[in-house]
Amino acid sequence: MSTPDPSTSDSTPIRTGIIGYGLSGRVFHAPFIAANPRFSLDVVATSHAGRQTVARSQHPTVETVDTPAELVARQLDLVVLASPGHAHLEQGLAALAAGSALVVDKPFAASVAEAEQLITAAEAAGRPLMVFQNRRWDGDFLTVQKLLSEGALGTVHRFESTFERWSPGLRDRWQDTSTSGQGAGITFDLGSHLIDQALHLFGPATITDAELSILRAGGVSDDEAFISLLHSSGTRSHLTISRFAGQNGPRFRVLGDRSAFTSYGLDGQEPALGAGGSPSDPGFGIASEESWGTIGITGSEEFPLTKVPTERGDYAAFYRGAAAAIRDGALPPVDPREALETLRIIEGVHGFSR
Known part of the structure; x- marks a missing residue:
């Protein structure tokens, strides 16, 4: 800017x-x-x-x-x-x-x-x-961004990003009653965030695999998706999105040739706002220590597993x-042409999916 x-x-x-x-x-x-x-x-x-x-x-x-x-x-x-x-x-x-x-x-x-x-x-x-x-200003995403800028993980060969929820019933809302042709479905919804984050971190990408599933009875758009991207930088992104997951995987798992980083759970700004909080509240966007991610190599004495403080989330930015x-x-703050590239991937995923 x-x-x-x-x-x-x-x-x-x-x-x-x-x-x-x-x-x-x-x-x-x-x-x-x-x-x-x-x-x-x-x-x-x-x-x-x-x-x-x-x-x-x-x-x-x-x-x-x-x-x-x-x-x-x-x-x-x-x-x-x-x-x-x-x-x-x-x-x-x-x-x-x-x-x-x-x-x-x-x-x-x-x-x-x-x-x-x-x-x-x-x-x-x-x-x-x-x-x-x-969600470019999620605290955990800002943490990944910082680790990459510091070279803490070395060269990243795989970026895994997962956003899963448990919402098994259809509701009377446009997301559940509209089709993917109308911009509905989990890939248009939460997938917009995951694809944008991956492109923001690792640059342009092509789709190497995609799976979309309608899981809820009576559903008319995808409830679950897996997307594999190959970035021009050489990194592969594996993106998993679901509204039908009873247990959640890691939010981020980032694998490099020097170390790795894993974090669980979702950024706390949305639930705080949903409960009536304000971005001006003291402590807004600060993650508890229990939710911090982990950097290191399993079983390594040279790079033991260590907690990494989560950067403060900042949607207000x-x-x-x-x-x-x-x-x-x-x-x-977000170039519309960058968002257009995210939409190109989403459109491509719907054409690619088996």
């Missing part, structure tokens, strides 16, 4: 609206916008009366409207799409046409073609387009970067 020039910085609050107030809008976006003084949370669009009530109770000054069109008509500085992936193209084009900057939650769009249309429209409008890949992009002319 370029260094902003303080003399040209605009201190006017960034008037912001969020389209959608389910888990994404309520937990991953609104708390960070509300906690950052460079933003004001002005409008939330949702047709769900109960969610409108929750939004007003959590953010008393916010206005709620029923439709995205009503929100876009306010000509806000920033529109956040916390809506289903298949709606991102239409809503994003409308927001950009109204002169708003745009934050798009993952999945970026339902297809590469739709994502390319959004990028082209943002460039034509001269407005920042930012894709919300917040995305919105600090978004403010700098909107007001200071800095580069976006």
